[in-house]
Amino acid sequence: MNHVRPVPDGAPKGAPSGGDSAPIGGAPSPGDPRRLAELLGQAAQGDQAAFAQFYDATSARAYGLALRVVRNPAHAEEVTQEAYLDAWRSSARFDSQRGSAAGWLLTIVHRKAVDRIRSVEAATARDETWNRETAPVDHDQTAESAHAALDATRVRNAVATLTDVQRRAVELTYFGGYTHTEVAVLLDVPLGTAKTRIRDGLIRLRDLMGVAT
Amino acid sequence: MSDLHKLTGAYAVDALDDIERARFEQHLAGCEDCRAEVAELRETASLLTDSVSATPPASLRASVLAGISQVRPLPPEVTVAAPTNISSTRAHRRRPVWTTFLVAAALIVVAGVGVSAWSPWSTEVPRLTAAEQVLQAPDAEEVFVDLGDAGQATVVRSKSEDRAVIRTEGMASAPDGKAFELWFITDDEFTSAGLMPNEADQTVVLDGSAAEAAAVGITVEPEGGSDKPTTEPIALFDLTETT
Numbered sequence: 413m414n415h416v417r418p419v420p421d422g423a424p425k426g427a428p429s430g431g432d433s434a435p436i437g438g439a440p441s442p443g444d445p446r447r448l449a450e451l452l453g454q455a456a457q458g459d460q461a462a463f464a465q466f467y468d469a470t471s472a473r474a475y476g477l478a479l480r481v482v483r484n485p486a487h488a489e490e491v492t493q494e495a496y497l498d499a500w501r502s503s504a505r506f507d508s509q510r511g512s513a514a515g516w517l518l519t520i521v522h523r524k525a526v527d528r529i530r531s532v533e534a535a536t537a538r539d540e541t542w543n544r545e546t547a548p549v550d551h552d553q554t555a556e557s558a559h560a561a562l563d564a565t566r567v568r569n570a571v572a573t574l575t576d577v578q579r580r581a582v583e584l585t586y587f588g589g590y591t592h593t594e595v596a597v598l599l600d601v602p603l604g605t606a607k608t609r610i611r612d613g614l615i616r617l618r619d620l621m622g623v624a625t
Numbered sequence: 626m627s628d629l630h631k632l633t634g635a636y637a638v639d640a641l642d643d644i645e646r647a648r649f650e651q652h653l654a655g656c657e658d659c660r661a662e663v664a665e666l667r668e669t670a671s672l673l674t675d676s677v678s679a680t681p682p683a684s685l686r687a688s689v690l691a692g693i694s695q696v697r698p699l700p701p702e703v704t705v706a707a708p709t710n711i712s713s714t715r716a717h718r719r720r721p722v723w724t725t726f727l728v729a730a731a732l733i734v735v736a737g738v739g740v741s742a743w744s745p746w747s748t749e750v751p752r753l754t755a756a757e758q759v760l761q762a763p764d765a766e767e768v769f770v771d772l773g774d775a776g777q778a779t780v781v782r783s784k785s786e787d788r789a790v791i792r793t794e795g796m797a798s799a800p801d802g803k804a805f806e807l808w809f810i811t812d813d814e815f816t817s818a819g820l821m822p823n824e825a826d827q828t829v830v831l832d833g834s835a836a837e838a839a840a841v842g843i844t845v846e847p848e849g850g851s852d853k854p855t856t857e858p859i860a861l862f863d864l865t866e867t868t
Contacts, residue, residue, distance in 0.1 A: 476674060492681060497693065567673055
């Protein structure tokens with residue numbers, strides 16, 4: 413069962429996602445950033461065909477991200493669909509000065525994916541309620557499964573320069589959907605350290621990959 | 626440099642819990658440096674998705690396109706209010722809740738003495754608001770919860786009135802696109818008691834019967850609320866502890 417992430421807080425633990433392989437399906441079609449921004453601009457005026465093109469150019473990454481975070485394909489579809497509907501509705505609010513259209517969309521997808529796993533876990537936790545056993549979490553496996561996702565050429569070199577803790581903190585939050593306090597527990601670092609490592613790590617990636625807005 | 630600035634990374638990858646997120650969004654409204662950094666770090670994080678592409682089923686495309694055909698995009702935001710102004714307005718509006726009650730109580734006393742003088746067109750004795758009935762009930766019991774930087778809240782329940790009221794002071798706003806929802810809790814059963822208005826200081830009567838409730842809880846829900854809580858409560862007011 414590949415759809416449940418381990419819960420850091422000792423709540424009932426789903427089967428650890430062994431053999432988790434990052435799906436590398438559809439052609440990564442990042443699309444020309446300027447073209448994507450144009451398409452969003454047209455969508456803001458109600459152009460559904462433009463939005464369809466925007467979908468075609470971005471859906472593999474959007475769905476891939478949702479699937480990576482929520483793991484359950486049906487949930488990933490719902491999350492992706494909600495995200496695109498949000499993107500359509502708020503397309504006029506996209507500001508190309510603030511970043512790329514793909515980045516803007518993926519931010520929406522990520523937020524929805526994380527909300528989804530947290531609400532699913534909260535519901536599970538409530539069902540089991542107040543007397544939680546403190547089942548130990550297999551730290552290595554958790555970090556391992558998230559790590560598998562980062563093996564792609566485009567980011568591999570940049571990621572390779574991160575410290576171990578930085579890398580795992582970024583992976584566990586972005587792909588694992590954990591909060592920084594949960595990450596501190598998972599990585600066994602002091603509270604407060606995880607948030608710093610997440611930021612350090614992202615800043616380093618930003619500088620190495622030349623992201624500027 | 627305050628510690629809040631260091632949350633840009635965790636915020637950019639949605640690694641804050643709801644309370645932290647709400648606090649940080651308030652900070653963001655007034656901190657251009659953090660806004661710029663968050664934008665860059667989100668952009669950076671989105672590049673990591675290059676490694677996880679997956680072709681979605683064709684049915685998803687059809688659903689998305691069917692979905693967008695039924696809603697028009699929202700209009701662009703045309704007001705360019707500086708966020709710093711918004712936060713200072715908020716700060717100005719804040720005042721201790723109890724002063725409101727003192728004023729309200731004073732008005733009631735005056736009203737009781739001279740109804741006909743100030744309200745000649747009405748023969749009815751001015752009635753207490755629903756909140757005042759609870760707050761002034763002889764059996765009113767209250768539970769205070771300090772949410773730290775996210776504010777303070779007190780729940781007052783009167784069994785005889787079968788109602789409860791929540792008062793907040795300096796309560797953080799719900800995160801973007803979310804609302805705080807109130808719940809009556811009885812034997813682990815959550816019954817919605819309505820949404821809290823997005824105001825720092827407020828007094829709200831909870832919807833529904835309060836006499837049997839063992840506790841009142843607040844959760845963060847999608848705008849419009851939920852039938853059942855979808856997140857863990859950010860605050861619990863245990864009414865069994867009151868005397």
